[in-house]
Amino acid sequence: MAWRGGLSEDGRLVLFAEVIGMATVAEDVIAAVGTAPGEAGIAVIRVSGPGCVQVVEQIFRGRQSLKDAPSHRMVYGAVVDPDTAEVLDEVLVVRMQAPRSYTGEDVVEIHTHGGSAVVGRVLNAVVRAGARPAEPGEFTKRAFLNGRLDLSQAEAVIDLIRSKTDAARRLALEQLKGGLSARVKQMREILLDVMAQIEVTIDYPEHDVEDVTIEQIREAVDQVREQIDELLASSRVGRLVREGVRTAIVGRPNVGKSSLLNALAGRERAIVTAIPGTTRDVVDEWIHVRGVAFQILDTAGIRTTEDEVERIGVDRSLKWVEEADLVLCVLDGSSPLEKEDLELLERIKDRPFLLVVNKIDLPQRLTGDGRLEELPQHRIVRVSARTGDGVQELADRMARVVLGGEGVSASSCMVTNMRHMALLKEAREDLDAAERAVSEGWTVDVAAVDLRAAWEHLGDILGERAGEELLNRIFSQFCLGK
Ligand SMILES: Nc1nc2c(c(=O)[nH]1)N(C=O)[C@@H](CNc1ccc(C(=O)N[C@@H](CCC(=O)O)C(=O)O)cc1)CN2
Ligand SMILES: Nc1nc2c(ncn2[C@@H]2O[C@H](COP(=O)(O)OP(=O)(O)OP(=O)(O)O)[C@@H](O)[C@H]2O)c(=O)[nH]1
Ligand SMILES: [Mg+2]
Numbered sequence: 001m002a003w004r005g006g007l008s009e010d011g012r013l014v015l016f017a018e019v020i021g022m023a024t025v026a027e028d029v030i031a032a033v034g035t036a037p038g039e040a041g042i043a044v045i046r047v048s049g050p051g052c053v054q055v056v057e058q059i060f061r062g063r064q065s066l067k068d069a070p071s072h073r074m075v076y077g078a079v080v081d082p083d084t085a086e087v088l089d090e091v092l093v094v095r096m097q098a099p100r101s102y103t104g105e106d107v108v109e110i111h112t113h114g115g116s117a118v119v120g121r122v123l124n125a126v127v128r129a130g131a132r133p134a135e136p137g138e139f140t141k142r143a144f145l146n147g148r149l150d151l152s153q154a155e156a157v158i159d160l161i162r163s164k165t166d167a168a169r170r171l172a173l174e175q176l177k178g179g180l181s182a183r184v185k186q187m188r189e190i191l192l193d194v195m196a197q198i199e200v201t202i203d204y205p206e207h208d209v210e211d212v213t214i215e216q217i218r219e220a221v222d223q224v225r226e227q228i229d230e231l232l233a234s235s236r237v238g239r240l241v242r243e244g245v246r247t248a249i250v251g252r253p254n255v256g257k258s259s260l261l262n263a264l265a266g267r268e269r270a271i272v273t274a275i276p277g278t279t280r281d282v283v284d285e286w287i288h289v290r291g292v293a294f295q296i297l298d299t300a301g302i303r304t305t306e307d308e309v310e311r312i313g314v315d316r317s318l319k320w321v322e323e324a325d326l327v328l329c330v331l332d333g334s335s336p337l338e339k340e341d342l343e344l345l346e347r348i349k350d351r352p353f354l355l356v357v358n359k360i361d362l363p364q365r366l367t368g369d370g371r372l373e374e375l376p377q378h379r380i381v382r383v384s385a386r387t388g389d390g391v392q393e394l395a396d397r398m399a400r401v402v403l404g405g406e407g408v409s410a411s412s413c414m415v416t417n418m419r420h421m422a423l424l425k426e427a428r429e430d431l432d433a434a435e436r437a438v439s440e441g442w443t444v445d446v447a448a449v450d451l452r453a454a455w456e457h458l459g460d461i462l463g464e465r466a467g468e469e470l471l472n473r474i475f476s477q478f479c480l481g482k
Helices: 022-026 052-057 116-128 138-145 151-162 166-176 179-203 207-243 257-265 308-323 339-348 391-403 418-439 444-462 468-475
Strands: 002-007 013-018 030-033 040-048 060-062 074-080 087-096 107-114 245-250 283-289 292-298 326-332 353-358 380-382
Touching: 030 116, 030 138, 040 052, 040 116, 040 138, 052 107, 060 087, 074 107, 074 116, 087 116, 107 116, 138 151, 138 468, 151 166, 151 179, 151 444, 151 468, 166 179, 166 207, 179 207, 179 444, 207 391, 207 418, 207 444, 245 257, 245 308, 245 391, 257 283, 257 292, 257 326, 257 353, 257 391, 283 391, 292 391, 308 339, 326 339, 326 391, 353 391, 380 391, 418 444
Parallel strands: 245 292, 245 326, 326 353, 353 380
Antiparallel strands: 002 013, 030 040, 040 107, 060 074, 074 087, 087 107, 283 292
């Protein structure tokens, strides 16, 4: 229940309770197809809400009445049209009794044959029997409102559905199982303890108690701040794993950038010719290495040029040097370093990069007055895009640059969500403010305000006081039937 304030017509402040939980949704039975549209072996129509068993009962003819069937047990039967009694499909139906269901409400699932005509008629029958079509994310929203999932877990559901790689799946599942929630709750416990201690101090303001309390505030702030920093540090990798790593292949013309893209992709994606200036527009291809997705961008060779089309391509290449998550700077091992190479080395040196020395199948004539020797040697990989030598090693090295060595372990908890990152940063600022308050000698009640703010910002990750607007924003990103 949430409280809202407002002014009455005669100007008095009135508070009224707004029920956003069970009561308003309770009478409401929702239905949607949970499986992807199109032809398939089976499709699942999910129906949720108190009374959903009676709704489905009206259109189900089975060996056993649904309300007598045990929870979580399939029952065989047929779905019929509620008006004409025409049999619409042969089905399996399962009832899940509240609160032991995904939404925490009574749920019935109808497993039909997959196919648009079947699914259309069955869903239509469910609606005519008294359900209403669900909105996107409404099942998961109900799971949240009924306390089955907190907000970070509900957000993990959508990440899990969207995950395209195994590493992304693992991170999302860890969050769905409450990995992040547990960390957040632990931090909030520490803050709550010290907030309680401050209350005692305020009530009994003898001097020595205050000293002890200040020490405890410092300790709590340090402890929680350390955990926040750890989570924020994980967010860089977390986001790359979730969204993929934008990897730009750059270098002067003809060094073999497009050939390298093709070698990494394992197919002839980009045009390769012996003519410098072949690639104009950016060409991209997704590859997966060790559970991480890389979007490889092949760019135009960088040089000064009078050709207007080529120059636009070069500008785009330079833009990607700045914006990519990872830069693969390609050099031609069969020729000495040129002015363009040196300029590019200067540009990439503060970016995450790997230096790729290509064409190692040819006699090597790469020399560069000590410039290459200055670079960290683990950033240099030697390959032949033509023969494929070293390409696997390059892919492994790319994964290692992103994951920082070990890879994403099954138990690791990483922050991948912008909303969570922003809240962690706010909480961290609150803690900094609390520390300043005690350092500057203010009474402990000043720090208490900041500690409370940190506690609330952390609570927002779990959705402790999420309003309708935030919930709508989050759940509207879900697909229908989730
Ligand atoms: N057919 C079907 N498959 C599905 C789902 C679903 O809703 N329907 N899921 C939807 O996302 C996922 C599984 N998630 C679920 C989470 C909880 C419960 C559930 O009934 N939990 C109860 C019962 C546990 C028990 O019997 O011990 C509970 O936790 O109390 C069901 C599905 C993936 N596969
Ligand atoms: N011997 C040898 N030749 C290569 C290798 N990689 C590329 N080449 C050749 O080098 C030439 C240029 O290759 P591209 O892949 O088109 O080079 P690019 O860097 O994309 O060139 P631009 O698009 O013009 O900037 C072609 O003739 C390739 O066959 C390699 O590893 N060994
Ligand atoms: Mg090219």
